[in-house]
Amino acid sequence: MTDSAARLANDFIRQIIRRDLAQGKNEGRVITRFPPEPNGFLHIGHAKSIVLNFGIAREFAAADGVRETRCHLRFDDTNPSTEDLRYVEAIQEDVQWLGYDWGEHLYFASDYFEEMYSFAQELIRKGLAYVDSQSEKEIRERRGTVTEPGIPSPHRGRSVEANLDLFRRMRAGEFAEGEHVLRAKIDMASPNMLMRDPLLYRIRHVEHYRTGDEWCIYPLYDFAHPLGDALEGITHSLCTLEFENNREVYDWLVENTSVPYRPHQYEFARLNLDFTIMSKRKLLRLVKEGDVEGWDDPRMPTIAGLRRRGITPQAIRTFCEMIGVARSDSRVDMGKLEYAVRDDLNQKAPRVLCVLDPLKVVITDWPQGKTDELEAPHYPHDVPLEGSRILPFSRELYIDRDDFAEDPPKGFRRLVLGGEVRLRYGYIIRCQEVVKDAQGRITELRCTHDPGSRGGSAPDGRKVKGTIHWVSAAHALPCRVRLYDRLFTVPDPDAAAAGRGEDGDIRDFLNPESLEVKEGALVEPSVADDPPDTRYQFERVGYFWRDPVESEGDALVFNRIETLRDTWAKVGTKLAAGGVEREGRDAPARRKGRDGSEDGAAGEPHAGEPGAPPELPPEVKARATELESQFQLERVDAEILARDAEVERFFRVAVEEWPDGALPLANWIINELPPLQGDRPLEALPFGPGELAELVELVEEGTISSSGGRQALEVLARDGGEPGAIVERLDLAQISDPTVLRPIVLDVVEAHPDKVKAYMTGKKGLMGFFMGQVMRETRGKANPEVAKGLLSEVLDG
RNA sequence: UGGCCCGUCGUCUAAUGGCAGGACACCGGUCUUUGGAACCGGCGGUGGUGGUUCGAAUCCACCCGGGCCAACCA
Secondary structure, eight states: OOOGGGSOOOOHHHHHHHHHHHTTGGGGEEEEEEOOOSSSOOBHHHHHHHHHHHHHHHHHTTSTTOOEEEEEEEEOOOOTTTOOHHHHHHHHHHHHHTTOOOTTOEEEGGGGHHHHHHHHHHHHHTTOEEEEOSOHHHHHHTTOOSSSOOOOOTTTTOOHHHHHHHHHHHHHTOSOTTSOEEEEOSOTTOSSGGGSSOEEEEEOOOOBTTTBTSOSEEEOHHHHHHHHHHHHTOSEEEEEGGGGGGHHHHHHHHHHSOOSOOOEEEEEOOOOBTTSOOOHHHHHHHHHTTSSSSTTOTTSSBHHHHHHHTOOHHHHHHHHHHHOOOSSOOOBOHHHHHHHHHHHHHHHOOEEOEESSEEEEEETTSOTTOOEEEEEESSOTTSOOOOEEEEEEOSEEEEEGGGEESSOOTTOOSEEBTOEEEETTSOEEEEEEEEEOTTSOEEEEEEEEOGGGTTSOOTTOOOOOOEEOEEETTTOEEEEEEEEOOSBSSSOHHHHHHHTOTTOOGGGGBOTTSEEEEEEEEEOGGGGGSOTTOEEEETTTEEEEEOTTTTOTTOOEEEEEEEOOOHHHHHHHHHHHTTOOOOOTTGGGSOOSSTTOOSOOOSOOOOOOOOOOOOOOHHHHHHHHHHHHHHTOOHHHHHHHHHSHHHHHHHHHHHHHSGGGHHHHHHIIIIIHHHHHTTSOGGGSSSOHHHHHHHHHHHHTTSBOHHHHHHHHHHHHHHOOOHHHHHHHHTOBOBOOHHHHHHHHHHHHHHOHHHHHHHHTTOTTHHHHHHHHHHHHTTTOBOHHHHHHHHHHHHOO
8 A cells, every 4th residue: 555645534524424325324425624713713622623524525426326415604703703704714824725615505504593583482382492591600509510510590480471572682782791692591400611601692783804794693503503514504513622521512402403414423533633723712912922923923723824835735734634533532633734744845946056055166176257057957766757857056156054064973975074065966076175263154165166066976986975965155045044943842732731730831841942034044046036936955954945925026934844854964973872972954943753742651550450349339339239149140240230120121021931041141231232332322222131142042942053143132222023033034043064164164265375385384263254244155154163173174174 | 420532663654354554753774074864674562351243443332541522721
């Protein structure tokens, strides 16, 4: 597998969509949405969501059984005090720049205010919402805590008429902010805090950037979001993990209002990237406090920042596909983004020469005033693009200061006194003399050249290890180069700040060296003719492009998009670590690895001790003891059965049906039933203890295999029925006859000669593979002992 | 602490009861007029303990660790 990106993504969300499609849900529609709040700029975490949502719409358009796919852009603008048109515009620009198109499906939650108002009235009429007139503080205090239930509002019992009237007057502007709110009437004792009568509407006498002063009541997220989704016919509403608890409210709302569609919410892990932050609020603060130059500062993780830095939309999309989509909290290594950026630019960036820190080189045997025009290709041999430019070569040149060493570290392949080096596309030169100023600083190198090496190849075929970049002093263009590094000094600034307690501040972990400006850099003259948005590789240095903001007019200001991989810098770091006083080029500039992670974990707590059994209510314990002695069950099993009276009853009735089957019945009830049960109560199952007993007995007596038993149980749990009949209908009778099984076993073995060889040479784990094949062939009907015996007979000789 | 969710190489992510695989990173090598790219090879993982099963990363129980929830934010 050389191209992982080519492999179609199959994350859990796409699996759900495929499943829904296969089951004919939503009439073959796959409709997603990206729902930003216009209260800040989008960042790379949003890019993950954009690529997911728009990517799904694009991808599934061609899938089987699909009638329609699309992805909406919906502004979730229900909070007038933080939102602004300027953000709406910036967000649209960012989404488009990333390469996505919402077509005509641009929506605003604020466009639904009237409809939402009607849904609120509907809830009131159904007795499912009420106007609460407690103060904000009272509401908060009476919500209870995670361990204690809340206290119902004294206004919870208001009549439908009173609620309707009050709500109408809220809208009419008769009340001040905070005087009343509209609340859903759900459950003040719910273990899910969000279900404790969530607020639906609040009064805000604030002008909304779109609806002006048309409204003075505004819906809250929990109310507006599901309704917006439903109104737009969203089928799969994808959001991040922190909204997990909100799903219960979401479902409650779409089930209790007469919305046209029934959308479903699925949550995935938001993106966390090392050495940066993703909170819009915190990013806004960096902007406001001047820590960065704006939302589009190239150090920012914002789309605008990445764009200004020079990163391409393709690189961001690739990155998003590389990191995948899952449900576990994660933190992605910067290296992954860097890889995506380099991989993209390597394929398209023309190569040019630029000297960041110039050191003068005089070619003493080069005639004064003579200029040689060298043709240099824009791309290396392995990039399939054409193009070249002219590189002027003259007596006075500049090279980068760290491409010369008076006292070279081991392995140094660049210029040294008395040594040779190749000037890229130019000549091989030899350093004859080092000129220093009064302070001992090197000011000039005096070199001679090999006239026969024009273009860089030695006429006599001698090996010149080093090749360095250079510019001609008389022709080079002065420029400013901005080198960016990570914004923070620690991988997880939020955690680091939190680790400092109350007054922890992420700004304490800002990297003071996140921007280094090279004022006196010199770039080859050819760049003057290029389009201003050209992304270059400055050979041996990194990828750069002209800063679109600072490069007004002729000013040449370059941003470093990304460094090149630099194995020499790594050697330098290692040498330094080994106590050798040497530094590779740039070595200290980039901190690799997870330094700064502070507090080394001392004294890991030990996991896995058996641990005291959970403290059960005495009554449960007593019933467990009873079960334990009555049926000779293991204590743990007895307790599991006793924990739920309904489960215990189920078990007891089943045992009545089959008195000898207590143990297997307990096993099946404990281990096999729960996953099939889902969230249905036992009583809601389409079968009872009698059927289970019958089924388990069929397994125990060998009529069907345990695998067959599980298959039958699946059917039983789904459709109900009579076990014997199911076994009959599905043809699940166990195959224990060796004469029947043997040919199947032989077939399986013959079909996999390579596996057999591997097995013979010791890979015994393959027995599971062969068993699996036999089971597959027999649809789980093979008697495992017999099959295994046969297999072992064949394979082990 | 109540509820919900999540634990797979250093990192991200597959395997949906049947061979623990890929990517990034790292290490070594080949090649090289970029210490780039490419290519080849290597290192390295199912949090723990029990149980169910012929077979468990996957199902069950407990433990450990992590996340989210007590805004009139989203």
